Amino acid sequence: MTKQPEKRKGSGVMMGTVWMMLLRLAERSIGLVSTLILARLLTPADFGLVAMATAVLALIELMSAFGFDVVLIQRKDADRVHYDTAWTFNLLFGIATAILLIAMALPAAGFYHEPRLSWILVALSAGALAQGFANVGTVAFRKEMNFRKEFYFMVSKKLASFVITMALALIYRSYWALVGGIVTGKLFSVWISYRIHPYRPKFTLAGRHDLFHFSKWLFISNFVVFLQNRSADFILGRTVGAHGLGLYNIAFEIATLPSTELIAPLNRAVFPAYSQLSDNLPELRAKFIEVFGIIALTAIPVSAGLACLAEPAVLVLLGDQWRSAIPLLRLFTMAGLIGALQSNLHLVLVAIGNPKANTMVSTGLLIISMPVFIPMSLYYGPIGAAWTFLFFSLLGLLAIQKVFLNLTGIALKDYLATLWRPFLSSLAMAAILFGANDLIFIHTGNLVRLLGLVFLGMLSYSAVIIATWKLSGKPKGGEVIVIEFVHKRWYKITGSQAV
Numbered sequence: 001m002t003k004q005p006e007k008r009k010g011s012g013v014m015m016g017t018v019w020m021m022l023l024r025l026a027e028r029s030i031g032l033v034s035t036l037i038l039a040r041l042l043t044p045a046d047f048g049l050v051a052m053a054t055a056v057l058a059l060i061e062l063m064s065a066f067g068f069d070v071v072l073i074q075r076k077d078a079d080r081v082h083y084d085t086a087w088t089f090n091l092l093f094g095i096a097t098a099i100l101l102i103a104m105a106l107p108a109a110g111f112y113h114e115p116r117l118s119w120i121l122v123a124l125s126a127g128a129l130a131q132g133f134a135n136v137g138t139v140a141f142r143k144e145m146n147f148r149k150e151f152y153f154m155v156s157k158k159l160a161s162f163v164i165t166m167a168l169a170l171i172y173r174s175y176w177a178l179v180g181g182i183v184t185g186k187l188f189s190v191w192i193s194y195r196i197h198p199y200r201p202k203f204t205l206a207g208r209h210d211l212f213h214f215s216k217w218l219f220i221s222n223f224v225v226f227l228q229n230r231s232a233d234f235i236l237g238r239t240v241g242a243h244g245l246g247l248y249n250i251a252f253e254i255a256t257l258p259s260t261e262l263i264a265p266l267n268r269a270v271f272p273a274y275s276q277l278s279d280n281l282p283e284l285r286a287k288f289i290e291v292f293g294i295i296a297l298t299a300i301p302v303s304a305g306l307a308c309l310a311e312p313a314v315l316v317l318l319g320d321q322w323r324s325a326i327p328l329l330r331l332f333t334m335a336g337l338i339g340a341l342q343s344n345l346h347l348v349l350v351a352i353g354n355p356k357a358n359t360m361v362s363t364g365l366l367i368i369s370m371p372v373f374i375p376m377s378l379y380y381g382p383i384g385a386a387w388t389f390l391f392f393s394l395l396g397l398l399a400i401q402k403v404f405l406n407l408t409g410i411a412l413k414d415y416l417a418t419l420w421r422p423f424l425s426s427l428a429m430a431a432i433l434f435g436a437n438d439l440i441f442i443h444t445g446n447l448v449r450l451l452g453l454v455f456l457g458m459l460s461y462s463a464v465i466i467a468t469w470k471l472s473g474k475p476k477g478g479e480v481i482v483i484e485f486v487h488k489r490w491y492k493i494t495g496s497q498a499v
Helices: 009-041 044-064 068-074 080-112 117-131 136-143 147-172 176-196 208-239 241-255 257-276 281-308 310-317 320-351 355-408 412-417 420-439 446-471 478-494
Strands: none
Touching (some): 044 176, 080 117, 136 147, 147 176, 208 241, 208 355, 241 281, 241 320, 281 412, 320 355
């Protein structure tokens, strides 16, 4: 590959962070709008049926989960042979995936007791085959920190899939809209990859040894992640069917928004700082307490508020046909909060060179949770599966906390000090919201109720968190960082100090 002139490191990282945050915002905004619109046009069974198919697709694609793009970025000496070899393997894996999808069409339909699934898998095979031809040269956008082009490339793919899916949904009101959007997105991705990057790959396997030497460990990691994220699709698809699986997946997606949209960008931004402080544990501990305080200050009230507002939120955003998702949403908001809290613990462990701890805890939980998850979903449906997921999420948080505190030397009292004020303030907010819902907004429409309760929740939480912080003697923590940030922004905008 021809290398681009080296950019200044500081400006490159800074602009890269901005572009990646914009990419995350754009992708998730498109995805959220798509979900909200499609929830009105399609049924929970439509979503569940496609979730079954994509679970089978993801299982087959595991054979290609070697992360060759990560290898090409990680290797400073990666040349054309490595890029061509990566493209060749992607092509071979794409062909194999398409063939296996067709071969698995009837067995998968029999496993799920869903005859419609067979033709969906055949349709998805076209997208899998096309994806194998994608231009591997686009990996250079990230390697050379050309995040502007990476942004355009990723957003254009998402928009193409969104437009086609919306058009098909409006015309056919069927699960084929989701399938068409997936296949179209992959076809467009291949086309735009050659339009946006001049690299033209050639068929070769000459660099296979260099690629597999590193990527075999990525394969193991990706396999564990797959089992964690997609095993529920196989189990629930079999035990409760397409309708129950659709309710489960949409409730989970909405409930985990605090961890995926609010906390993930913060984690990406702070990880380099953790890595730089890995040899200075006292400073690393101080930095973690600051960051974890901000996470607790944000994620706890958002998750608690979403749990309180589950009913009007579902009815306004998704519609009455999703009413059965309300109890699932309440449970998953707590699981999403757990994920938000423990995500930063994982980052610190990786930064200090102990990623094995994360993998061991995750693998252990997976082994002990599956024998419980299956009968709970079989006898109690999606709600049983959600309770099981919440219980083992909490168990995982307790386990990773113990490992984390032992390895980092952070005192338990310092750790808990970042949590008690947000928890207490969120409990007070929840009590106010439940009271207002029964006394003030009981006879109002769902939209008015939702907007009124959101405003009341923000106001009550802010008041209680400030009061508890002042009564505690104004200790250093997330509150101080947020207040200082607001003061700086206010001064920058108005030229005067905030009161």
